[in-house]
Amino acid sequence: TAYTVRELSLASGTVIHEYTSAAGTVFGVAWRGPSMPDLGQVFGSYLPQYKAGVEAAHAARGWRAPVSVDSSAIVIRTGGHMGSFSGQAWLPQALPAGVTGNDIQ
Numbered sequence: 001t002a003y004t005v006r007e008l009s010l011a012s013g014t015v016i017h018e019y020t021s022a023a024g025t026v027f028g029v030a031w032r033g034p035s036m037p038d039l040g041q042v043f044g045s046y047l048p049q050y051k052a053g054v055e056a057a058h059a060a061r062g063w064r065a066p067v068s069v070d071s072s073a074i075v076i077r078t079g080g081h082m083g084s085f086s087g088q089a090w091l092p093q094a095l096p097a098g099v100t101g102n103d104i105q
Contacts, residue, residue: 002096003027010037014085019104021096028090028104036078036085043089046074050089075101 008016014033020026031037043050053069053076066079078087088104095101 002099010035016042017105019090021094025094027094027096027099028088028101030086030088030104032086034083034085036087043074043076046076046089049074050076 002022004020006018006020008018010016010033012033012035014031014035014037016029016031016037018026019028029042031042039050040047049069049071054067057067067076069076072092074089074091076087076089080086088101090101090104092101
């Protein structure tokens with residue numbers, strides 16, 4: 001296959017799926033569970049772009065709005081509510097051939 005998926009279960013009950021290319025590059029992550037994962041660890045150097053997306057979403061739609069970041073470098077979708085959070089993030093330029101953002105779940 002063009003990639004592997006590693007599943008990580010956090011003590012909180014949240015499950016993270018990490019998508020890695022055959023070359024060893026992480027190109028996508030998804031999470032679902034009762035609490036948000038440490039987004040600094042999930043996003044690494046992309047955390048400032050996520051924070052900017054949060055600020056823009058809150059300014060446009062209020063504090064409870066889902067967050068969406070779309071750039072050529074990273075796409076991020078987060079949402080949910082207390083006790084049920086989910087999200088996906090992927091690097092469009094790093095997706096293996098035949099893989100789309102919809103495959104990151």
